[in-house]
Amino acid sequence: MHCTRISLSLRHSRNATVYMYRIVNLPVKIELVKLHKREHKSEPFLRVNKFGQVPALCVERQKGQVKFVLSESSAILKYLSEKYPSIVSESKMYSDDLREKAKIWSALDWYQTTIRSSAAGVSWHAFVAGNMGGKVSLELAKHYEERLKMSLDVLETLRLGDTFPFLNEREHPSIADLLVIEDIVNLVVLKGSPFREELSSLDQLLAERPRVRKWRDAVMRINKPLWDEIHGVLEMVAENASKKIDSESRRRRFDDVASMSRL
Structure with a gap:
């Protein structure tokens, strides 16, 4: 079993x-x-x-x-x-050929010490920690954001190409594409972060790196309905957190105006 x-x-x-x-x-x-x-x-x-x-x-x-x-x-x-x-x-997500396997393993190993550690650090310190009983930290989120941008630049210039959209310039996606993309798209939670004005959003990060954006879109299109189903919860959590921040901001402005009117 x-x-x-x-x-x-x-x-x-x-x-x-x-x-x-x-x-x-x-x-x-x-x-x-x-x-x-x-x-x-x-x-x-x-x-x-x-x-x-x-x-x-x-x-x-x-x-x-x-x-x-x-x-x-x-x-x-x-x-x-x-x-x-x-x-x-x-499904062409893996290979029987040892050399092709090694390229996939290489992408997975590279991801662990670059995209994984930096993107997860941004998400955790900017949003997730606060939802898991911990404390968020702008200083730490900014630290990991700088590392993330360097990793994304390597992804843009060295790991992706123009001939085919997937990692190692494969025509078809591999298991490496499925894993590496996750920590990047999880940055959608930043829209619900109290530091959202101080940090780059996912859209901003992708807009500056067209190959990464094209790759993200290609992985999504493997099975768009399934992608939306799996990632919908995260989107909803981020949207709800963003609405809560907006509501609290409006309440503070209202309180400030009320305080000024009493002076």
Whole structure:
């Protein structure tokens, strides 16, 4: 029996595994884990994955025991691609050729220390931390934003080309495209950040990098209805947070005007 626990709450990189699973119709079972309810730290989940992390891949559960657990989206995507080579290779998201595989691995490894660390840092310190019981920080968000811009510049000039829109100038998307794009599009949460005026928005970042924008659009078009379904929750959370900020701003202006009128 194969089971996969994947969070669909505010967790970076979670959607790449879901997107791949739904696109190529892999024979795995999806179980949703709600981070905002701390289900990933609950005793039942920790019995499955002692790291308390999502996504987590659970393989060959027999007599209530889990024989193999794998965390980290990059490792899970590679494992599933190797486990079901005929299914994934047919979609052209992976390859039987070692050199082609190595190029995909290279993109995934590069992402971990560049896009992943910087974009996740911006999102966390500008928005997510405040929704997970922590504190947001403009100073830290700005620090990671500078690193993010440098990483996006490398993506624009070296990792993407003009012949084909996908990473490594592939004609077809790979599992690397699905994963690398996630931390970038998750920056939509910045519209709901209290620092939204001080930080570059996702639209601004993409407008300055046409290849990255073209690549983002190409990954979205792989299955646009599915993309919208998976990412709709994040959009809704960001929009609601933005409306709340606007409402509080209007209330403060009203209070200021009322205070001035009493002087």
